[in-house]
Amino acid sequence: MSEEFNWLEYSEEMEAAALEEEGRSGRRGLRRLLPRLPSLRRPALPRMPGIPRPRLPKLRLPSLRRRGGARESHQPSAADILGEQLNRPLEDLDDRLRALRERSVEASQPAPSHQALYAVDDLLAGPALQDRPGGVISAVSLSKAQQQQVEMLRDVVGGAPEAANAGGRSPRFFSGFALSAAPRLLGSAVLLLAVSLPFVSSDYAEGDLPPAEFHEDRHEPTTFYNLLDNLTGDDYVLVAFEYGPAAAGELDILADLLLRHILAQRAKPIIVSSNPIAIVHAQNVIRAINRSLDLAGEQLLHGEDYFLLRYLPGGALGLRELSENFDDVARISAKGLPTGLQFDTLDEMTEIVLIAASADDIRHWVEQVASAAEGRRLLVATSYAAQPLAQAYADSLDQVIGPIVGIRDAYTYGQKLETNFGALLPAEASPQEPEFEQLDADASSDSQAEGRRGPELPAEDAIATALPQPTETAPPTATYFATDRPQPTDTPAPRATDSPTATATATEAPVRVVVVTSGQRVNIRRGPTTVDDILGLGYEGDMFEVIGANGDGSWYEILLPGGVEGWIAEFLVDERLVSAAELAGAQASASAADTQRGERAVLQREYMLRLGKPAPRFYQAQAPASGDRLEVALNRDRAQEIPRLEAMTLGTLAAALAIIFGNVIYAARALLSLRGTRGD
Amino acid sequence: MGRGQRFGIALSAFVAFAVGVTTALSLLLGDNPALFGNQPGAEQLAELIAAPADALLRLATIVVALSIVIGIANLLYVHAGKLARGKFYSAVLLASFGFTVFWQVTRPGDTSLLEAAQLPIESALAALVALSLLHGGSRVLGKRADIWGLLFVAVVVVVLLASAPLAELAPLQAWRDWLMRVPVGAGARAILLGVALGAVVAGTRALLGQDRSVRG
Numbered sequence: 027m028s029e030e031f032n033w034l035e036y037s038e039e040m041e042a043a044a045l046e047e048e049g050r051s052g053r054r055g056l057r058r059l060l061p062r063l064p065s066l067r068r069p070a071l072p073r074m075p076g077i078p079r080p081r082l083p084k085l086r087l088p089s090l091r092r093r094g095g096a097r098e099s100h101q102p103s104a105a106d107i108l109g110e111q112l113n114r115p116l117e118d119l120d121d122r123l124r125a126l127r128e129r130s131v132e133a134s135q136p137a138p139s140h141q142a143l144y145a146v147d148d149l150l151a152g153p154a155l156q157d158r159p160g161g162v163i164s165a166v167s168l169s170k171a172q173q174q175q176v177e178m179l180r181d182v183v184g185g186a187p188e189a190a191n192a193g194g195r196s197p198r199f200f201s202g203f204a205l206s207a208a209p210r211l212l213g214s215a216v217l218l219l220a221v222s223l224p225f226v227s228s229d230y231a232e233g234d235l236p237p238a239e240f241h242e243d244r245h246e247p248t249t250f251y252n253l254l255d256n257l258t259g260d261d262y263v264l265v266a267f268e269y270g271p272a273a274a275g276e277l278d279i280l281a282d283l284l285l286r287h288i289l290a291q292r293a294k295p296i297i298v299s300s301n302p303i304a305i306v307h308a309q310n311v312i313r314a315i316n317r318s319l320d321l322a323g324e325q326l327l328h329g330e331d332y333f334l335l336r337y338l339p340g341g342a343l344g345l346r347e348l349s350e351n352f353d354d355v356a357r358i359s360a361k362g363l364p365t366g367l368q369f370d371t372l373d374e375m376t377e378i379v380l381i382a383a384s385a386d387d388i389r390h391w392v393e394q395v396a397s398a399a400e401g402r403r404l405l406v407a408t409s410y411a412a413q414p415l416a417q418a419y420a421d422s423l424d425q426v427i428g429p430i431v432g433i434r435d436a437y438t439y440g441q442k443l444e445t446n447f448g449a450l451l452p453a454e455a456s457p458q459e460p461e462f463e464q465l466d467a468d469a470s471s472d473s474q475a476e477g478r479r480g481p482e483l484p485a486e487d488a489i490a491t492a493l494p495q496p497t498e499t500a501p502p503t504a505t506y507f508a509t510d511r512p513q514p515t516d517t518p519a520p521r522a523t524d525s526p527t528a529t530a531t532a533t534e535a536p537v538r539v540v541v542v543t544s545g546q547r548v549n550i551r552r553g554p555t556t557v558d559d560i561l562g563l564g565y566e567g568d569m570f571e572v573i574g575a576n577g578d579g580s581w582y583e584i585l586l587p588g589g590v591e592g593w594i595a596e597f598l599v600d601e602r603l604v605s606a607a608e609l610a611g612a613q614a615s616a617s618a619a620d621t622q623r624g625e626r627a628v629l630q631r632e633y634m635l636r637l638g639k640p641a642p643r644f645y646q647a648q649a650p651a652s653g654d655r656l657e658v659a660l661n662r663d664r665a666q667e668i669p670r671l672e673a674m675t676l677g678t679l680a681a682a683l684a685i686i687f688g689n690v691i692y693a694a695r696a697l698l699s700l701r702g703t704r705g706d
Numbered sequence: 707m708g709r710g711q712r713f714g715i716a717l718s719a720f721v722a723f724a725v726g727v728t729t730a731l732s733l734l735l736g737d738n739p740a741l742f743g744n745q746p747g748a749e750q751l752a753e754l755i756a757a758p759a760d761a762l763l764r765l766a767t768i769v770v771a772l773s774i775v776i777g778i779a780n781l782l783y784v785h786a787g788k789l790a791r792g793k794f795y796s797a798v799l800l801a802s803f804g805f806t807v808f809w810q811v812t813r814p815g816d817t818s819l820l821e822a823a824q825l826p827i828e829s830a831l832a833a834l835v836a837l838s839l840l841h842g843g844s845r846v847l848g849k850r851a852d853i854w855g856l857l858f859v860a861v862v863v864v865v866l867l868a869s870a871p872l873a874e875l876a877p878l879q880a881w882r883d884w885l886m887r888v889p890v891g892a893g894a895r896a897i898l899l900g901v902a903l904g905a906v907v908a909g910t911r912a913l914l915g916q917d918r919s920v921r922g
Contacts, residue, residue: 177849213844214837233871271825272832303824306817313817340770347767350760361815385894389901414886414894421891434871675870681840682866688844689859696851 213684220680224672233675235668236434238441246420247430250405251442253377254284257293261376262369266391267299267308273383273409274307279667280407280436281311281381287443289315289331290659293376296356296367298335300344300390305337305360318661326658333367334360342390348372349398372399379405385415392419392426401547403427407435433670440662447659537609538572540582540599548599550592554581561592569612570594572601587613719915725762726913732759861885 116124223230240247257263265285269277288295297308312334316326326332336358338344348355349372356367372378378399382388388406396404406428408416416429430439542548542564551558554576564570573591574583581593582601604612735741736756742748782803788796809819843862846855867875868882 174850209844210841213840217837217840234873236871270828271820272828274825275829275832303820306820307825309815310817310821338767339774340767343763343766343770347763350763354764385897389898414890415898417886418891418894418898675872678866678870679872681843682863682870684840685843685846685859685866686863689847692845692848693851693856696847 209688213688216680216684217677220676221673224669224676225666228669228672230676231668231672232679233672235671236437236441238438238445240435240438240442246428247435247439250407250427250430251287251439253403253405253427254287254291254379255446257288257291257376259292261291261293262367262374263288263293263295264372264375264378265295265297265308266378266380266382266395267297267304268301268387268391269307269381269383269409270301270303271307276409276432277381277383277407278311279433280430280439281308282314282662283436283439283443284379284381284407285311285332286315286658286662287439288379289326290443290447290656294332295379296333296335296375298338298348298355300338300341300387302337305334309334309360314663315658318663319657324657328359329366333365335365336360336362342394345390345394346398349395373401375399375402377405378402379407381407382412382416383409385412388412388416388419392423396423396425400425401549406430408432433674437667437671440664440667443659447656535606536603537606538601539569539604539609540572540584540594540601542566542568542594542598543600544598548594550584550586550594552592554583554593556595558593561590562586564594564598565616567612568616569604569609570599571609587616723913723915726909729759729762730909730913732756732762736760 116127119127240251254263265288267281269281285295297305297312299305299308312326312328312332319325328334333356335355337360338348338355340347352372353368353370356369357365359365369375372395378395380388380391382391388408391404396402402425404426406416406420406426407430408428410432413429413431416426416431419426420428430436543566545566548564549556550562550564550570552561570582570584570586572582573585575581575596576583576593580596582596582599584592584594586592732755735752736759737752739748739752742751782800785793785796785799789800806819809816843859846859849855864878864881865885868878
């Protein structure tokens, strides 16, 4: 002990003695106070037999390095600098360091000799200086409580024998049990058994499967689904694959489903990642989808149906580059070839979908990408570990939708996808379409009606008759959706033909309206500022009734279809006076246009949900159609899905029981030792 | 410290400061014509201000990408040296690297190595972490038999049991929801605040020259 360095007992006499010693031994700094340790150099290992020693070419160092080397002779080494710092006399310390030292001295006063239950004071005590040999490291030591925490963490990863950590408690009663590796092996065996049994037999299944719909309290996952369900063939979706192989077991099903949903809508996913392995893994997920399409004779083609962009190096830096220079990033594929994509900004993406395993990835995407693409929503799918952070963002930012989390939500999402797309299958379509059947009768022949049930394309003329507006430009498979979704008459938007009174009042008084003049999509907000929530969207030519304006006239208060009030910026619109009939006609046209672009309706529905009002159903009636990609949505390999869920349930229960069992034993042991101590 | 060295330190600090301030101002003011009153020419001015950040960002990305290549080259060099000293694992690493390169050259676009090797290995490591956590969780009171240890175990058990979709455990789900919504949500937001404040402080210190590189 006498040769160990003790900060608290360090004095000028010791320093003088040490300097004298230094002169004799040539040792400098704190090392002069330490005993000489045996050399740590290991003996050279024998060379591997059969492997000749390679002769490496002698590299010429770059000139910069040589200059640096030359300078080193004039510079003090890092050890010298540290030594000088450590050897400063107390008077040289500034007030802050001196106060810190004094607190450390107080904190290092001996604690009570034995405590069965640690005192809170121990936890709150500052770092104490410990008697410990060593150089720089010894200057920052741990308090007793901190050391206990370190030991606990060390033990968590399977470390020290129990007896060494008994801390004065008698290990007699459980010593044999604790010293062996039995608890670890037993716990592992139980967990492995629990997660393996469901794959062997379904007899061991416990618990319910996740529901087919997201819980009504969680409207954001439903919004997530609806937003993807409203994509059309003209839409591009940026899909961020931010997970590596370690999280593949948890997130692959979700990624597969989201890609299938996007592809089934004939939208084009543009896959990007700041993780190089994730790009390759995304390629494998697409291949798995392609394998499932083999039977249908369809293949997804890179450059036509989907795009894999180049890796974004630099983490957050790479994401910043994505948001600032998306035009450049989108031009190069993962293989370094041109993609043919020509975008100016991220705002041209219809949606941004993020599939991330870690909280940091979510944070980077929100900070670097979502903030730069304010007009785009960020749809987040994530792991259980990153859920809290994703939820915090989703609760705070309207721009962030979700999160959809892990395997259980993936199952619900898959059920929704199968239910909605499965209903479009020809054999199941006929019982659900009485109204359209009747409307079709006049316009289509029997053979066309039959054709709609078969795999052939549906009767376009029949759809045109059924819908309130001409749908010649609608995708030819619209009937598949129209037959199972609510009727267009659910749309709350006023229509000239539905409301005879509108025509009657048309000549009575003009209505003050604004017409969107901006060529780009404009936001309709909850208040007259750009920081207010977005309630809806307006496109060029859209007409809204004016019900007010703000003080300086820079914002109009308008009435949205469905009776929702919102605000639109003045410079984006022209004010006019029109007849009520003209307004009703314009809004009906806009409603029909939403058939191709349903995001406006989804936003409005989302707003209604937040207000607690019943959601209008018109968003479904306006959803675009994509019947000829049914195979993408439905041909999934689900063999492992239910056993995985059951394994998760059994594994969770086994883990909880193991934790309860283990801790009950340790708590009993602590109580016994406490009794023993009091008895002593 | 010689005059040349002092000049080098001052120069590097100045370059770091100038680049940092330019990038920050360029990002803050650029691409935002509204800041200039939407007057004629405001858009061009905003683009002009945004240009330096754009260029520096591209440069930084290229530097990062190049550093990855240098890192790989350095890794190979270091392990070649270790191989010369008979290190077996270095031989495995170099052989794996060579095999992967050979595989990709002869089978372009074939990602089966990822599926067959890396994915199972990383999944297995993740599973080992789960086992370690289970083992640690079952020993918490053995290491820390105090109120905090009890609280920790109670929370873990409630969250785990409530995660199991069993009707018998439904009452626990309200507790779990509260735990996730209030304390965990507060923790997540605190982390976000801490990270944001840390980033501001670190950025400010770097810009003011308080934090410098070893040479700077």
